Amino acid sequence: MGEYDYIVVGAGSAGCVVAEALSRDGASSVLVLEAGGSDRNFWIRMPIGYGRTFFDPRINWMYRTEADPGTGGRESYWPRGKVIGGSSSINALIYCRGMPTDFEDWKASGAAGWGWDDVRSHYEAVERRIGEDGSVSGDGPLYISNVRRDIHPSNRHYFAMAREMGLPVTDDCNGPDPEGVTHYRITTKNGRRWSAADAFLRPALKRRNVTLVTGAMVERIVIERQRVTGVSVCLQSGRQTFRARKEVIVSAGSVNSPKLLQLSGLGPGALLRDMGIEIVRANDNIGGNLQDHLGINYYYKATEPTLNSMLSPWWGKLLQGMRYVLARRGPLSLSVNQCGGFVRSREGLERPDQQLYLNPVTYTTAPSDKRPIINPDPWPGFILSFQPARPTSRGRIDIRSNDPADAPRIVPNYLSTRKDQEDVVAGGRLIQRMARTPAIRTFAREAIAPDIEKLDDAGILEDFRERCGSVFHPVATCRMGRDETSAVVGPDLKVFGIDGLRVVDASVFPNVTSGNTNAPTIMLAHRASSLILRERARRPV
Structure with missing residues (x-):
């Protein structure tokens, strides 16, 4: 002892x-x-x-929640x-x-x-x-690094979009002016x-x-x-x-x-x-x-090369792998979440109510004999994403038995308050306005279904329930x-x-x-x- x-x-x-x-x-x-x-x-x-x-x-503990009514009866995957x-x-x-x-x-x-x-x-x-x-x-x-020199050049469209919408742009969401679109x-x-x-x-x-x-x-x-x-x-x-x-x-x-x-x-x-x-x-x-937090991605095919173009082909992975090993630079030295920030979905709010993730990449999760693998899609693409910043729903985590080896029972109670549902609709409407800006119209070849621009309030909420995931x-x-x-x-x-x-x-x-x-x-x-x-x-x- x-x-x-x-x-x-x-x-x-x-x-x-x-x-x-x-x-x-x-x-x-x-x-x-x-x-x-x-x-x-x-x-x-x-x-x-x-x-x-x-x-x-x-x-990775690889936890899973209970099937949750707020997300269409789906289980959520929680890596820890x-x-x-x-x-x-x-x-x-x-x-x-x-x-x-x-x-x-x-x-x-x-x-x-x-x-x-x-x-x-x-x-x-x-x-x-x-x-x-x-x-x-x-x-x-x-160590907290400013990696702006390595972010993909197509990110310029996000900042152009923010300016066109009148959204604030900030140098650093951890600085004196944390509100706005930024590079993380x-x-x-x-x-x-x-x-x-x-x-x-x-x-x-x-x-x-x-x-x-x-x-x-x-x-x-x-x-x-x-x-x-x-x-x-x-x-x-x-x-x-x-x-x-x-x-x-x-x-x-x-x-x-x-x-x-x-x-x-x-x-x-x-x-x-x-x-x-x-x-x-x-x-x-x-x-x-x-x-x-719950978030959702809206996928687009792009009119110019994005991270997909660099990381989807085998030779691209090899090239960027060599660049990383030799210089510790390039996309392998970054997070996939290169840009985003905290914004207000509409006028009249006292503070930001949405966090954005604006990524020059789309990806799928491919099955594997051992574990799923996340791979970039074989076409240039990008993501517009939001998460409501301050959910009010409350859930529970409880033991299933007195055996310490048993994973606990996780009941998130996602989207169980009216305010959380309203925040989802507000975030979806914000993404719709983003998608309609000249900057994103220039960048997007086409939306990959479901197209957020075709959804009304009920459709935004229903789609969010069906596709959202834990952040x-x-x-x-x-x-x-x-x-x-x-x-x-x-x-x-x-x-x-x-x-x-x-x-x-x-x-x-x-x-x-x-x-x-x-x-x-x-x-x-x-x-x-x-x-x-x-x-x-x-x-x-």
Whole structure:
């Protein structure tokens, strides 16, 4: 039985940050437990390689939701990182802080101390911004690259479209003017993915007081008289209990954190009784309040070469592969999501209500003996895409049994509110106006059915239900708030009623932020670490 000051469950985006911060003094011992394995994988390192990791069970939990009425009775596929670095090792690399008003929403919902003025400094502390010319701004460990010099030239049509529509254009959605169409910043360093493991965990592992154990499935948090004393872990060598002298920090993500709490006797009382689990503390919010973004693509054949032309033929893949290996440049060094931004779908709105993805590529998912493969189509094409930025629907994640090996039951309740349905129609109408601009008329040879321009409001919503998909931003299943009537943790991220236990990951978001969730997850972990360290400094020795 090992004993450590802190045990961090999960070496994902949040856990890596926490482990680095809590071990910085060199005195506190930190154990990091990761269910997955090594991230030393070519497809992880190469940015565009996430098309390969998307369906790889060796590094991906590959969750599926229950059939959902809001999306035509379809199941949704949810990739989640099962690897060092977590989902920051397999995501699409987009770095979006979110709109400042997102965090004012957090504060208003009961997350005191989490408003924009509270969190901004934590973003700044982790960021190292690499300019288009190679200039560096900020001294944080997380590299965020401006890759505008490598984006495809056909992207110019998107910016022309924005100007024709009167939409704002911004240099950076993470800057002082975040609203508008832009080219996305991505988490890469010198053309390679720069995950949370690269930025935070690897520096921490150079210290003698940090231990990482991979292939470690935490099955249960050990709780004695309402205080956490350690965790029970399934290893290749068998089960083992690790003790925590100070705290256990659960950073297993929005799917696995509520699952672990429920397996440990924390959660809805009726559920735990049905599963034969002794109730340590009943709280229906554990696993509840789930939110996620839904997006949809509209496909077009193009009048000029796009990324398809470069990456569809075998010789194109070979050429760009050689360019990447030799120079770390070109489309393989980028995210497929090159442009987009945050815009208002109509006049009169107080803030952006839609996130756009505007991509010079179309693709299909081809079957394979081992796993599906994402391939560009054999013609030049492009995508217009939107996701409503702030859904209001709430779902649940709950254990199916008391067996830790069973995947949980994910019930998203997508599009279950009238507002979410109205936001879908507003986003579809926005895409219609985009498609009718001279810039897009010039770029589009033809729409690939269904043609958004031919749909009325009912048709937009019906098509969205039939074709939309998760944008893989699940949050809020261990929601932060004032008390147990609506939340799982307080603003200090301590689990209500249990000593020595915090949850630090996207599951504690009170609400989903307007855009991609990796950046706010890293920010949250950085601020959470500062809270833990501040509290530690106040304790008598």
